[in-house]
Amino acid sequence: MPNLGDLELQVMEVLWRTDRAMSVREVLAELTRDRDLAYTTVMTVLDRLSKKERVTRELDGRAWYYRPAESRATLMATEMQAALVGSPEQRREALKEFADQLDPEDAALLVELLGARVSR
Incomplete structure (x- = not known):
C-alpha cells in the first residue's frame, strides 16, 4: 500500500487483528515483540494515521484509543483504484x-x- 510507510502498515496490521480500540501502549506492546520502538514513535505514527484518516481515535480519560477507519480490503481496493x-x-x-x-x-x-x- 503505497500511501503507508512500513511502520504505518505494521501499526495498521496490529489494529486490524482486533475488533476493539487500542491505546498507544497496547499497540507498542504488540510491535515491540519483534523490535525496539519508542512510545513516542508509535504515538507519532498513530497521530499521522489519524490525520490521514486511516484510523479513528477516541479520548478515554487521558489516553487516546485507536481503531482502523476501514478494513484492510477496503484500503487495498481504494489504493488500487487510486493507482x-x-x-x-x-x-x-x-x-x-x-x-x-x-x-x-x-x-x-x-x-x-x-x-x-x-x-x-
Missing part, C-alpha cells in the same frame, strides 16, 4: 498487465467476481 490514473487506454493497459501477473487462482476469482457483477 488507475491516466487515459482510458492507459488504464486498460495497466489492468491488462495486472491481470497477466495474477496467479491462476486469483485470476479465476477475479473472473468469477466480474461475472457476478455483470449479471446483476
